[in-house]
Amino acid sequence: LRTGQAEVIFCQGKQPDHIISILKHLGEKDQNVLGTRLDPQTAELILAHFPDAIYDRLARCLLLRPLSEPTIPGKILIMTAGTADLAVAQEAWLTARYMGHDVDTLFDVGVAGIHRLLGQRELMDQAEVIIVVAGMEGALASVVGGLVEQPVIAVPTSVGYGAHFQGLAALLSMLNTCASGIGVVNIDNGFGAASLASAIVRRITRHQ
Amino acid sequence: LRTGQAEVIFCQGKQPDHIISILKHLGEKDQNVLGTRLDPQTAELILAHFPDAIYDRLARCLLLRPLSEPTIPGKILIMTAGTADLAVAQEAWLTARYMGHDVDTLFDVGVAGIHRLLGQRELMDQAEVIIVVAGMEGALASVVGGLVEQPVIAVPTSVGYGAHFQGLAALLSMLNTCASGIGVVNIDNGFGAASLASAIVRRITRHQ
Amino acid sequence: LRTGQAEVIFCQGKQPDHIISILKHLGEKDQNVLGTRLDPQTAELILAHFPDAIYDRLARCLLLRPLSEPTIPGKILIMTAGTADLAVAQEAWLTARYMGHDVDTLFDVGVAGIHRLLGQRELMDQAEVIIVVAGMEGALASVVGGLVEQPVIAVPTSVGYGAHFQGLAALLSMLNTCASGIGVVNIDNGFGAASLASAIVRRITRHQ
Amino acid sequence: LRTGQAEVIFCQGKQPDHIISILKHLGEKDQNVLGTRLDPQTAELILAHFPDAIYDRLARCLLLRPLSEPTIPGKILIMTAGTADLAVAQEAWLTARYMGHDVDTLFDVGVAGIHRLLGQRELMDQAEVIIVVAGMEGALASVVGGLVEQPVIAVPTSVGYGAHFQGLAALLSMLNTCASGIGVVNIDNGFGAASLASAIVRRITRHQ
Amino acid sequence: LRTGQAEVIFCQGKQPDHIISILKHLGEKDQNVLGTRLDPQTAELILAHFPDAIYDRLARCLLLRPLSEPTIPGKILIMTAGTADLAVAQEAWLTARYMGHDVDTLFDVGVAGIHRLLGQRELMDQAEVIIVVAGMEGALASVVGGLVEQPVIAVPTSVGYGAHFQGLAALLSMLNTCASGIGVVNIDNGFGAASLASAIVRRITRHQ
Amino acid sequence: LRTGQAEVIFCQGKQPDHIISILKHLGEKDQNVLGTRLDPQTAELILAHFPDAIYDRLARCLLLRPLSEPTIPGKILIMTAGTADLAVAQEAWLTARYMGHDVDTLFDVGVAGIHRLLGQRELMDQAEVIIVVAGMEGALASVVGGLVEQPVIAVPTSVGYGAHFQGLAALLSMLNTCASGIGVVNIDNGFGAASLASAIVRRITRHQ
Amino acid sequence: LRTGQAEVIFCQGKQPDHIISILKHLGEKDQNVLGTRLDPQTAELILAHFPDAIYDRLARCLLLRPLSEPTIPGKILIMTAGTADLAVAQEAWLTARYMGHDVDTLFDVGVAGIHRLLGQRELMDQAEVIIVVAGMEGALASVVGGLVEQPVIAVPTSVGYGAHFQGLAALLSMLNTCASGIGVVNIDNGFGAASLASAIVRRITRHQ
Amino acid sequence: LRTGQAEVIFCQGKQPDHIISILKHLGEKDQNVLGTRLDPQTAELILAHFPDAIYDRLARCLLLRPLSEPTIPGKILIMTAGTADLAVAQEAWLTARYMGHDVDTLFDVGVAGIHRLLGQRELMDQAEVIIVVAGMEGALASVVGGLVEQPVIAVPTSVGYGAHFQGLAALLSMLNTCASGIGVVNIDNGFGAASLASAIVRRITRHQ
Ligand SMILES: Nc1ncnc2c1ncn2[C@@H]1O[C@H](COP(=O)(O)O)[C@@H](O)[C@H]1O
Ligand SMILES: Nc1ncnc2c1ncn2[C@@H]1O[C@H](COP(=O)(O)O)[C@@H](O)[C@H]1O
Ligand SMILES: Nc1ncnc2c1ncn2[C@@H]1O[C@H](COP(=O)(O)O)[C@@H](O)[C@H]1O
Ligand SMILES: Nc1ncnc2c1ncn2[C@@H]1O[C@H](COP(=O)(O)O)[C@@H](O)[C@H]1O
Ligand SMILES: [Mg+2]
C-alpha cells in the first residue's frame, strides 16, 4: 500500500531500541534500509548490532548494507551553492542512490561567482531533474531555474546566521523565485528533494 | 534562450499601457499570450484593444486568443480541497492548458470527508503528475502524497482566516508533510504549479 | 477552591528543593501527586527522597506513588501520527490515568498511510473523547475530526524540523482544521489535552 | 458518513451562484441550512431567492429558515470579555441554537473589572460547557477556567490593535493558559467553538 | 550627567576581566555596585577578587557589598503569577532594594486561582507602585491593573513552552491589556521594572 | 469598584447605537465622557444626537462636553519624533486633559536632528512624567530616557513602512531600550500612555 | 546643522495643510523641494497652490520646481529586476537627480534570464555606485554584487505575493547575500538608497 | 573574475580538514588569508598546521599571517554602542585592516548617554565612512546618521534578550532609521560592514 520509500526511517526523536528493532525487522526481509537524521551518539549504539551497516557522519544517515550500483536510468544532478551546504546535499545523494538512481554532483557554484556556474552547462543538460541545495539567500535556485527547462527541486538550507532565521530566508527566497518550473521542499530536507526527484525520474523511466 | 514559458506575463503591479504594449509586441509574432494576476478593472482597459482576448474572472487571467486543444500527451490532474480554492485551481488549469497539456480536475475532496477522496482512485492513477490545491490546514497534499507514487505539486492557498495568516498555515503544513514525493510552490501560485507540472510532463514526453 | 487537578505540579523552572517540599507537603495528605516537565537530572535528586516515586523518562513525569486502576467510566482514546510523538502521548496518558480515567491508545497512524487509520474505526467508536497527538503537518487531527462525531482534542508536537518552527506548523494546521468538533491545546501539552478530556468525561459520567 | 454539521456552509470566497445552488439543493430536502462568514452584499443577492431566509448582520450569518426551539438538553454558556466581541459570540450562538442546543449568554465580563464576573457564578454552574469569547489579551479564558470544573472552549477574537496582530495576542494567551480544562479554536471562529460545544453536549445527552 | 542608576552593570556578553576592572574602578569610589545577568561560572571568577561581594544564584546578580536598609519612603510591591517567575522577581527585588527602596512581595497568585489574589487587597493598597511578574499567558497584569489605581509595571517572563515563544505570548498579552495604567518592560527584565518603579517612587518622595 | 477611567469608551468595533446608548446613560449622570478610536463616519451619526459633543478628527476621539481647565497639579510632557506621530500624541493629550491634567507638548524632535531636542532641556525638567511618541525606529525614547530622571512612557506608532510592520519595529526598539526608567504601551496607544501618566501624577499629588 | 537632504519631505501621514505650509516656507528660500510618498489625492490638493510643481504618479513624488541638470560628477546606476519594481526605482532616480547626481538606468534584468544582465557589463563599469531594486526573491543584488567591485545598495521591493510578506522575502534575501560590498535599505525605500548613493558619490567628488 | 575579497573564508559549517586545505592552497600563493566565524575548538586544530597563524578569540577570526600596516589612505571609523558589541566590531576591524585600510575606533558611546557621543565630533569628521555597531535598540545608527554627511554602515548585533529576538529588534530599528545616508548589513555581520566600507573607500582612493 505504501510506496517503496517506506523503508526510509526518520530517526530524529526515536529511541535507539526502537530504531534497532525496526532495522532488525526490515533487515530480515533481505531489504536494505536507510535511516536519516540520526545523531552520531545514537548511530554508534546501533552500529554495534549491525556489522555491515555504515554511518555517514556528514549526512547523519545510516545504511544497513552498502549501496548497490544504480539500476534506474536517468540522471539526477545535485548542485550546491556553498561547501557548507554539503551535509544536506549528501543526504539527498544517499537517498537518491539508495533508491537506485544515477546521481551527478556540482558543488560550490553559488551566485556570487556566476561564471563558475555558467561554465557547467553540459552537466545540467545531461540531467532529467536538478536538485539545487542552497543556504544564505538561496539565489542559486532562481538562476538555475532560469537556465534550464528541466524540473528543478530547491532545498533551502539552514546555513547562514542573523536574519537567516535558521533557513527561513533561503526558504522564502526559493518560494518567491522569479523563474518557473521550481518546487520547494522543507529546510535541510535532502531526503524530501531526492524522493521527489525519484518520483519524477521513475515516471520518465516507466514511459521508456 | 528563455523557455517557452516566457510568454506568460505577471501583470500585478504593471501599468495597463505597459501590458498592452507587451501583448501587441508578442501578439504580432502570431503567438498566444497568457497574462496572470490581472485585476478586472485593468482587464477591461486591455480587452478594449484586443477583440479576440478572453478574461477569466475567476482565475484573474487573460488569454490573447482562445485555447487550442491539448497537444502534449500525459495527463495532469488538478485537485482542490474546497470550492473556495477554485480560483487558484483555475489559474493552474489555464496555465497547463495554455502550455498544451491535457488536464483532469477533481474538486472539493478535502480531508474532512476522506471517503469522497478515496472513491476517486482511478482519476489519480491516470495522471502523470498531480497538483493539489488546498487552503485551511492544507492536509490534502499529505493524504494524496501517501496514496500515489507520482510526483505531487502542492499549492497552499490563502483561503482561511485568523491564524491562517493569508496562507502561511497551509504553506507550513505542506512543507512539513509526512508523505514523500511532494514539491511546494508559493501561496496561491497556480501558475507556478502548472509550470512545474509542465516541465515534468514535457520531460516524460521527450522520452516516449 | 481549585479543581482536583491542582495536585499536578508543573516542574519546569522550579528549584529541586522547592519541588521536594511541595511533594512532601501534598504527600502527607495521603494524596498521589503528578509532576510534569521534569528533567532526568532533577528527577534523580527528587527520587532519593521518595522511595515509592516513579519517574517516566519518556514522558518526563514523576508520580509520587504508582497509578491505581481507572475509577471513572468512559474511555479516552489517545492517537499519534508518528512514533516520535510518543513522549507527548505518554504525558497525556499518565495525566489521564492519574486522574482516574480508562485510556486506549492507537499509535503511528499518520495520514501518509491513511489505510492503517481507516482500519481502526472500532477503537475510535468506543471512545467518549479522542486526543490526537501529531507533529510534522499535524493533518491527523483533521482526518480524525472528519471521521468521528465525538469531541477531538488536538495536540501539536514539536516533532519536525526546518519550517516546522518547533511545532508552529502543526499548531497552525490544527487551528485551521476544515473538520469540526476540534479543540486545540499548546504545542507538546499532553497534560492540557488530558485535563480537557477529563473535564469532558467527568461531565458525561456525572449525568449517568 | 459526514456528521449532521455538514449543512453549515462556509461562504467566504464562494461565488453567490454557487451558494444559491447549494442552498436550493439542501433546502429541497426540507432541511434548515446555516451559512457563515457571509458579507452583507452577497447576502442581499441570496435573500432575493429565499423569502423565508434571515440574515444576521452582526454574526454575518444566514439561516434558510427561522430557528426552532432547542431540542437537546444541557446548557451551553457563551461569555464575552467586551462588547466588541459580540459578533463572534453571535456566530457561536446561532450555530449552537441551529444545532438544537439551549444557550445562555453573559456579555462584557472582562477581567479589568473582575467583580462583575465573580457575581455571575450561578450562570456558570448551570452550564455543561462554557464558551469564552475574548479579544485584547484574552485573559478571561484563564480566569473562567480557574473558576469552573466544566470544559471551557476559548475563542480568541481579532478585537484589538497594534501588537494584537489581528488576534494573535489573544490566541497565544489562550494557548498558554495556566488554567486547565481549556481547548482553543481559531481566531474569530465562533462556529468552531459551537461545534465543539455541541459535540460535547451531544455526548453527555447520549448517556442520559 | 547620567542618572544614579548608572552603577548597574549589564554583565551578559562582557568578558570577566572587563567586569572586574569596572567593579574595581567603581568600588574605589566607595560605591556599591550591582551586576545583572551574570552566569554562575563568570560570577565565581569575579568573587575571587572581591571578598565582600555576594552572588545571588536565583537572580543571577552580583552585589559588590551587602545591601543597606531602605532609605526612600514609599513601598514597591512585587507580585508573581507562579513560582517559576521567582528568578525575574528576585532581579527586580535586588534592583529596587539596591536603589534604596522598601519592597513588599506577593508570590504565586496567578489567575487560575483568582481567590488567592483577591484575599491580598491590603498589601496592594499599601504600595505606591506595583510590579507584576508573569509568564504563561501573563493575565495577572490585567487583573491587578483592574483592581488598583496605582501605576502597574508589567514584566512578561519566558516561563512557558510551545506557543509561548520564549515570553512573546506573555509580552503581547500585557501590551494588549484591557486594563489601564499599565506600562510594560522587556521579557524577563526585572531590572527595568525596578528602575521604572524607582523613578516613580523617587518622584513621589521628592514632593513630600 | 472600577477606576475613574471607566468613562472612557473604546469605540472601535462597537455599533453606533450601542455607543449612543452608553453616552446617553453616562451623560445623564452629569459626567463628561471620552470616546476613543472612533472613525469619522460613526462620529457623524453620534454627533447628531449630542449638540455639545466635539469630534477631534486628528485623534479620532469624541468628547461629550468641552474640556474643563486642568485641576490636578503636576505637568505631563508629550513629545513626538515626527509630525506624522501627531495623531497618537493628540489622543494622549485629550485623554490626559480629560482626566484633569496639565499637559505640555514638544513635537518633531526626532533623533536625526539631535540638537533640536537638546535645546529643550527646560521643558523636560518641568514635567513629572514624560510621554514619548515615536514611529520609524523609535529611538527618541532611549535618548530622552538617558537625559532625564523622571519616569518615561514610550508609545510606539505605526508611522513607517516596509520592515516597520505597522509599528513592530518601533515597539521592539522601545522594549529593548538601553536607557532605564521606561515603560512601554501598545502601538498607537495614546490613551494607554496618558492613563499610566495620570496614575503616576495622581500618586504624586496624593502625597503633596 | 542638518544635512542638505533635510529639504526632502516625507509626506505619508502628514495633513495636506501641513505639507503646503512647509512647501511655502521652504520655497520662499528659493529652494527646490522634493516630497516623497505622497498619494495622488493629496498631490492634487497641493498642486493647486504651486503652479510650477510637478507630481510623478509612478514614484508618488512631488517636485516644487523642475529638476536642473546634474552638477555632481560620478554616475549612479539604478537597476531593476522586473518592470513592477519601476515605481521604487523612479523614487530613487528622482531623489538622486534632485540631489544633483548623474543617473543611469538598467531595467528588467532579473536573474531568471541571466544573459540579459551579463550583456550589460559596460554600464555597470561606468558607475561609481550601483542601486539594485528587486522584489520577488531579490536575487539580483547578490549576482550584481558578485560581478562588480563598486559599492552596491540593495532595495528590496514589496513586489510579490503569498510568502513574500510584502517585501520581507526580498529583504531577508538581500541581508543574507553571499556577495560582499552590499548595504541594504528598507523595503521600497528608493529615497534611502539614493541618499546613501549620494553620500558615497559626494565623498568621492570631494576628493577629486 | 572575483574581487580581492575572495580570500576571506566563511568557516561556519565547514569541516576542519576542508578549511585546512583551502588555507594551504591559498597560503602557497604567498597570500594572507582571513577566516571568519571560526569557533575556538576548530581554530585549535587549524593552528597546529600553521605556525604563523593567529586566532582572535573575541572576533572568532583567524589570520594566516600577521597584519601588515595600512596601505590605502582614507580612514574608516568603527563605533559601538556598548562593550558587548565589541566582538562584532573586532570582526569588522580585522576585516578592514586585512583589506589594507586605516581604522579608527570609538567604543561604548550608546545613546543612553548622548553627551559622550557628542564630545567625539572630531573623530567622526576625520572618517571617510563610519561603521556603527549596536545591539539593544540600535538607536546609535540614527543619531550618528543625523550628525554626519558621510556614508554610514549600520551593523545590528544580537546583543540583547527577550523581545530582542537575537538581533531582530536592532535590525528593524536600523532599517527604519529616520536619518538618511545609512546602509544596513546582516545581524552580527562585521565582515560585511567592513567589505562595504572597503568598497567605498577604495572607490574614493581610485579618484585621488
Ligand atoms: N530526513 C527526512 N525528512 C523528512 N521525512 C523523512 C526523512 N527521512 C524519512 N522520512 C519519511 O519518514 C517516513 C518514515 O517515518 P517513520 O515511520 O517515523 O520512520 C519515510 O517513509 C519517509 O517518508
Ligand atoms: N505540563 C504542563 N503544561 C501546562 N500546565 C501544566 C502542566 N503541568 C501542570 N500544569 C498546570 O500547572 C498547575 C500547577 O502549577 P504550579 O503551581 O506552578 O505547580 C497545575 O494545576 C496545572 O494546571
Ligand atoms: N484607545 C484605547 N486603547 C486601549 N484601551 C482603551 C482605549 N480607549 C478606552 N480603553 C479602555 O477600554 C475601557 C472601556 O472599554 P469598553 O467597556 O469596551 O468601552 C476603558 O475603561 C479603557 O480602559
Ligand atoms: N520616502 C522616504 N522614506 C524614508 N525617509 C524619507 C523619505 N522621504 C523623506 N525621508 C526623510 O524624512 C526626512 C523628513 O522628514 P519630515 O521632517 O517628517 O518631513 C527627510 O530629511 C528624509 O531624511
Ligand atoms: Mg526553468
Ligand SMILES: [Mg+2]
Ligand atoms: Mg507519494
Ligand SMILES: [Mg+2]
Ligand atoms: Mg467531527
Ligand SMILES: [Mg+2]
Ligand atoms: Mg477548570
Ligand SMILES: [Mg+2]
Ligand atoms: Mg488600574
Ligand SMILES: [Mg+2]
Ligand atoms: Mg532615565
Ligand SMILES: [Mg+2]
Ligand atoms: Mg562586489
Ligand SMILES: [Mg+2]
Ligand atoms: Mg547623514
